[in-house]
Amino acid sequence: MTPVEAGMLGQVALLAAAVTTALLVPSDRWRSRVSGILCALLATGGVVTGAIALTGGRGSLTIPTALPLDPLVLSPDRLGGLVMVIVSVVGVLASLFGIGSARVASASRTAWASMAVFLFGMQLVPAATDVVSFLLLWEIMTLGSTALLLAHHATRGTVASALVWYSAMSQLSFFFVLAGLAVLAGATGGTGFAALATLDPASWQASLAFVLLLLGFGGKAELVPLHVWVPRVLPEAPGHVAAAMSGAMVNIGVYGALLVCVRFLPNGPAWWGVLIMVLGGVSALYGILQASVASNLKVLLAYSTTENMGLVFLGLGASVLLRGDHATGAADAALLAALLLMVSHAVFKATLFLGAGAVARSTREMNLDRLGGLGSRMPWTAAAFGASALGAAALPVTSGFVAEWMLLQALVHGSRVGGEVVSVTASVAMPLAVAVIALTAGLALLTFVKAYGIAFLARPRSEKAKQAREVPIIMRIPLIIGATVVIGLGLLPGPLAEALASAVGPAFTPDVRTIGLAGVDARGIDVVLDPTTFVALAVLALAPVLAAILVSSRRHPTRVSALPWAGGGSRLRPRMQYTATSYAEPLVRVFDDVLRPTRDVEVTHVGESRYLVERVHVEQTVSDVIETRFYRPVLDLAQRFGILARRAQNGSIHRYLSYSFLALLAVLIVVSL
Amino acid sequence: MFASVFPQLIGLCTGALLLTSALMVWRHSLLASIRLLSVQGFALAALVAVIGVEEREAEVIIVSVLVVLVKGMALPWVLAHETRATTRTDEAPRLNPTAGLLTVALLTILSYVVASRLLSGDTSISAHAAPIGLAMVLIGFLLLVTRRQAGSQLIGFLVLDNGIATVAFLTSGGVPLFLELGISLDVLLVVVILYVFAGRMRNKFGNTDIDQLRKLHD
Numbered sequence: 048m049t050p051v052e053a054g055m056l057g058q059v060a061l062l063a064a065a066v067t068t069a070l071l072v073p074s075d076r077w078r079s080r081v082s083g084i085l086c087a088l089l090a091t092g093g094v095v096t097g098a099i100a101l102t103g104g105r106g107s108l109t110i111p112t113a114l115p116l117d118p119l120v121l122s123p124d125r126l127g128g129l130v131m132v133i134v135s136v137v138g139v140l141a142s143l144f145g146i147g148s149a150r151v152a153s154a155s156r157t158a159w160a161s162m163a164v165f166l167f168g169m170q171l172v173p174a175a176t177d178v179v180s181f182l183l184l185w186e187i188m189t190l191g192s193t194a195l196l197l198a199h200h201a202t203r204g205t206v207a208s209a210l211v212w213y214s215a216m217s218q219l220s221f222f223f224v225l226a227g228l229a230v231l232a233g234a235t236g237g238t239g240f241a242a243l244a245t246l247d248p249a250s251w252q253a254s255l256a257f258v259l260l261l262l263g264f265g266g267k268a269e270l271v272p273l274h275v276w277v278p279r280v281l282p283e284a285p286g287h288v289a290a291a292m293s294g295a296m297v298n299i300g301v302y303g304a305l306l307v308c309v310r311f312l313p314n315g316p317a318w319w320g321v322l323i324m325v326l327g328g329v330s331a332l333y334g335i336l337q338a339s340v341a342s343n344l345k346v347l348l349a350y351s352t353t354e355n356m357g358l359v360f361l362g363l364g365a366s367v368l369l370r371g372d373h374a375t376g377a378a379d380a381a382l383l384a385a386l387l388l389m390v391s392h393a394v395f396k397a398t399l400f401l402g403a404g405a406v407a408r409s410t411r412e413m414n415l416d417r418l419g420g421l422g423s424r425m426p427w428t429a430a431a432f433g434a435s436a437l438g439a440a441a442l443p444v445t446s447g448f449v450a451e452w453m454l455l456q457a458l459v460h461g462s463r464v465g466g467e468v469v470s471v472t473a474s475v476a477m478p479l480a481v482a483v484i485a486l487t488a489g490l491a492l493l494t495f496v497k498a499y500g501i502a503f504l505a506r507p508r509s510e511k512a513k514q515a516r517e518v519p520i521i522m523r524i525p526l527i528i529g530a531t532v533v534i535g536l537g538l539l540p541g542p543l544a545e546a547l548a549s550a551v552g553p554a555f556t557p558d559v560r561t562i563g564l565a566g567v568d569a570r571g572i573d574v575v576l577d578p579t580t581f582v583a584l585a586v587l588a589l590a591p592v593l594a595a596i597l598v599s600s601r602r603h604p605t606r607v608s609a610l611p612w613a614g615g616g617s618r619l620r621p622r623m624q625y626t627a628t629s630y631a632e633p634l635v636r637v638f639d640d641v642l643r644p645t646r647d648v649e650v651t652h653v654g655e656s657r658y659l660v661e662r663v664h665v666e667q668t669v670s671d672v673i674e675t676r677f678y679r680p681v682l683d684l685a686q687r688f689g690i691l692a693r694r695a696q697n698g699s700i701h702r703y704l705s706y707s708f709l710a711l712l713a714v715l716i717v718v719s720l
Numbered sequence: 721m722f723a724s725v726f727p728q729l730i731g732l733c734t735g736a737l738l739l740t741s742a743l744m745v746w747r748h749s750l751l752a753s754i755r756l757l758s759v760q761g762f763a764l765a766a767l768v769a770v771i772g773v774e775e776r777e778a779e780v781i782i783v784s785v786l787v788v789l790v791k792g793m794a795l796p797w798v799l800a801h802e803t804r805a806t807t808r809t810d811e812a813p814r815l816n817p818t819a820g821l822l823t824v825a826l827l828t829i830l831s832y833v834v835a836s837r838l839l840s841g842d843t844s845i846s847a848h849a850a851p852i853g854l855a856m857v858l859i860g861f862l863l864l865v866t867r868r869q870a871g872s873q874l875i876g877f878l879v880l881d882n883g884i885a886t887v888a889f890l891t892s893g894g895v896p897l898f899l900e901l902g903i904s905l906d907v908l909l910v911v912v913i914l915y916v917f918a919g920r921m922r923n924k925f926g927n928t929d930i931d932q933l934r935k936l937h938d
Binding site for chain 1: 814830831833834836837838858861862864865868
């Protein structure tokens, strides 16, 4: 038995243990502790198995079936190992956090049992090497997450409607994936992944399968237009569940897209790349626009996931397009950038959601307009959230920065190879993509300045925020680990990039090396980034300055400072501060046509006077345009059809009998023709 | 001697089956229909016995006795007992007798057309009579669709079942005893359950018009 096989069997055993204890332990508190630890162990099993597979370890579990198909084989390759590591790391963080944060509904038997099932499904999807086991584990993952969310329906009424959206969208993307894989299997005559890869990418079956699979996996990765469940479901989920869904599950969608573009149908035609880029670019822009105007912290983070996944797909699309144009160096760099972005997003988004979960636990408030001043009350959470927000805003020295830097470099170097224009499509697409990323990056910066600044800085805007207290240590540990990984990956991009480059082999071999102090050298496009050296130099240069400032500050007595415009008194009230809504107001005005906010201003006058105002009530809501413009009409049409269909099904037994009778007669008549 | 009479006997039995089925569509009275059902049961048993004698199989003869007991006597007795005790109104079908008989004619023609396609290779006498079984299935279905009372529905169901049995006997030359025993018990059980159900309906609503059962939809 190889280590990988032992690891996968160990995960099965841990799943059984976690589900059994979740069902048997009677008290909520102890259930959270025991099941949380078992879930964390289950995820750790995934980390170890994935890491061994990533470094080249092999092993397979074969499940015999009676179906006339290829056998079900679980055997992670390097790419599968990478994805397994990513989702499992997030799983470990989420499980640890859950030990401390799970209460009432999220500490119930259903919640912990389905958490284990969810993690198990996610960790083993990347191990599947045939269509049936892939779809089976995919559904285990989806059902696990659905049941996990369902555990909360008793406490909040909105959960039910959110879950309907989630289930419908999951099934829609499952349908697309199923149809796409069926087309591939039909065209190649096998259900093993190795058999699927024999299809010629130029054939029409390949194109059909590609479009279907892109839609399906894009739906799981929360891309527009299948993202509508995201802003509904994630705010309803407790922090650790949202972290597992938004930090880990989306990566399975990306993994699916990578399977298509790297394993099944490499070297596809150029329009595939353009299609992926358009889907990714639109998602990135739309996601960050919605995030920038959201005032619910979890909605903001949820839309930010759409944005990041959009960027991942943008990179993937650029790599497909450039590979078709034989700009291999830039194509490899774009693929690498997509992988870097996937890794960094998983870590920072999980940490951000855990931070939001900590805030929710301390304040029971997710509306940024009522938060504030948490930085001094919850210093650990604030530090971890801040570091991850830096990552999400793609600022140095975080992993997010490295990823976006690599993506921009690939796009900038992509349209020309050795001074020659590679193709007209590329020379139009690349500058456009750069513009999209630039706008996205700017808006992301604004968004996370808002998220961090309004929630953690300034003064508390409500009583709940004022009484917030730091979360217990078991919840702080995953936050700190997450933040450390965000910064650590940003400081060590070289080894990370080498590991990622090895994962997409043997089909593609991006040429990257570690240079300097764990810096990255993408030799295909001749660019170098060494953040550690940069930081070390900066520290060396700034150390004397800092020392001088410290020394001089010792010499002078401390000054008492007061706000000058408050006349010496500190009468600054929380109501005078910027709120999330007012901060985003300029953006809402600029992007009015896209966001279409509804504003409701209600002025109450004092007595008969037109000039004296007693109070002004302003309400602004930004709805999801795609939901209202695209899904609503479709749903209304379906509803109308349903009403028509109800007329055919009026409950009369005679009518139902007549239907069968007529059907029988029709069959007989057809037979006798 | 028997070989020369065999085709006529088969024709007689199947003719009786078809005639009773058609008469059931024509008659509205529940009790009359039950009597016809009993006759049909005897005709079916006779058909089975004829096939048994022709093929010289004792088992098939036993099956024919079983058919007499269940379809000729037990089922009609259960139905009649219940009907006499409770029913006050006659059936008011959705199709008038003339239209009903015309439909029966059309269904019979259809079944002959279908059977001629399906059994074109088979020239045996029993296969030649098989369309009658198919016609009975269709007529049973017609009764199910057009009758309102639960009791008449049950009769339609039994005609349908008789039709299936007829096709089975004619095309396969007899059904194994155990299979026939199982099917007969099943049918008996279904009839008893449906009759209990009809009795409950009558207690609850005062009649057994299944048109009133309309709550069973979304």
